[in-house]
Amino acid sequence: MTISNPTPLRLYLIRHGETEWSLSGQHTGVxxxxxxxxxxxxxxxxxxxxxxxxxxxVLTSPLKRARRTCExxxxxxxxxxxxxxxxxxxxxxxxxxxxxxxxxxxxxNIFHDGGPNGxxxxxxxxxxxxxxARLRTLKGNVALFTHGHFGRVMAVRWIGIPxxxxxxxxxxxxxxxxxxYDPHHRKVPVIMMWNSNSPAGFESRxxxxxxxxxxxxxxxxxQPQQLSDCKLP
Numbered sequence: 001m002t003i004s005n006p007t008p009l010r011l012y013l014i015r016h017g018e019t020e021w022s023l024s025g026q027h028t029g030v031x032x033x034x035x036x037x038x039x040x041x042x043x044x045x046x047x048x049x050x051x052x053x054x055x056x057x058v059l060t061s062p063l064k065r066a067r068r069t070c071e072x073x074x075x076x077x078x079x080x081x082x083x084x085x086x087x088x089x090x091x092x093x094x095x096x097x098x099x100x101x102x103x104x105x106x107x108x109n110i111f112h113d114g115g116p117n118g119x120x121x122x123x124x125x126x127x128x129x130x131x132x133a134r135l136r137t138l139k140g141n142v143a144l145f146t147h148g149h150f151g152r153v154m155a156v157r158w159i160g161i162p163x164x165x166x167x168x169x170x171x172x173x174x175x176x177x178x179x180x181y182d183p184h185h186r187k188v189p190v191i192m193m194w195n196s197n198s199p200a201g202f203e204s205r206x207x208x209x210x211x212x213x214x215x216x217x218x219x220x221x222x223q224p225q226q227l228s229d230c231k232l233p
Contacts, residue, residue, distance in 0.1 A: 010192075011135060011158070011179040012053070012143045015151050016061075016069040017042035018173045022148070025097045027110075029090035029118065039065070042174035043072035049176060050075060056140030061085035062146060069174070070145040079145075084131040087147035089117020110149060111167040121163045124150065128157040131214050151177070159189050171195055 015037030021028040035043065037220065050073055060070040070079050093101055093115045094198045101108050114120035119127075128150070136143060151167035169175070178193040189209040 007056075007140045008186075009136065009138055009182065010141045011155060012055075012141060013151055013177040013179065014046060014050075014069065014143060014145050014176050015148055015171050016063075016065040016145065016172055017046075017072075019065050021095070022173050025089045027092050027093055027097070027115075028065075028147075029087045029115070030063070031094055035065055039173065040068070040072060043069040046073045046174055046176065046187050047075075050143070053141055055143050057138060058143045058145075059085060060145035061150075063085065063087065063147070065146065066145045070143075073143075073145075075143055080167075081114045082131070084127050085144060085146040085182070088124050088149040088153070089115060089118035091115035093118070103155050109167060111164045122231070124153050125157060125163040128163075132157060147174075154199065155179070155191055155194070159191060169194070172197055 015106055018034050019028060020233075021031070021041055022039075023031060023036065046069070055075055055077065058070065058075045058077060058079040058141040060066050060079050062081050062083055063086060066082075066085065067079075069160055075108045088097075088110065090110070091140065093110075098108075105113075111121060114124070132154070144154070147165070148171050151171045152169045153163055155171075155177065156163060156166045172195055175195045175197050176193070177195060180192050181192060182190050
């Protein structure tokens with residue numbers, strides 16, 4: 001990595017688009033699965049959101065779902081593969097849903113317990129810290145194409161809090177988050193924006209969730225809670 005821009009460091013963390021397993025709720029760590037057609041459409045929407053941002057560096061996880069999202073986002077300069085952006089290794093729990101794991105391991109939580117024969121929270125935290133230390137030597141806008149659980153670890157470690165708190169940070173597919181520093185306290189790292197989705201992407205995810213709920217016998221409330229999306233400054 002090289003310093004190529006004199007402006008302050010800003011990290012744009014981007015989760016990959018939808019996959020079959022992100023849609024079904026299966027834990028997807030090192031399993032290298034592709035985007036769905038909708039996931040590719042989500043990635044193209046990201047291109048519209050990011051096109052006016054001058055990036056000094058574009059880094060992506062080596063897994064194809066992140067690399068394809070990065071490719072479709074069509075950013076400059078040429079993307080670099082960053083192995084430390086890979087998803088949490090779930091080990092024996094790869095491909096399983098949380099409800100399946102909880103049947104045999106009551107109380108299990110990836111942020112506390114990790115995955116057997118995969119990565120534990122300390123290992124993932126150390127990986128994020130290692131990457132963050134390198135990123136802090138850069139300047140300018142840096143795009144990071146990564147994954148759901150590791151993206152949450154990056155967020156909490158950027159602001160110096162324990163990995164376990166990552167369980168409280170929702171991170172949707174094809175979402176955009178932004179990390180930087182407090183302009184009045186330039187050594188204080190902050191999360192400037194979190195889990196921002198395009199209106200089209202948010203609507204499609206909400207519609208699919210409602211469809212699944214209705215198909216499973218749910219009922220739509222008369223006055224659903226109004227949700228608003230974060231906007232990119």
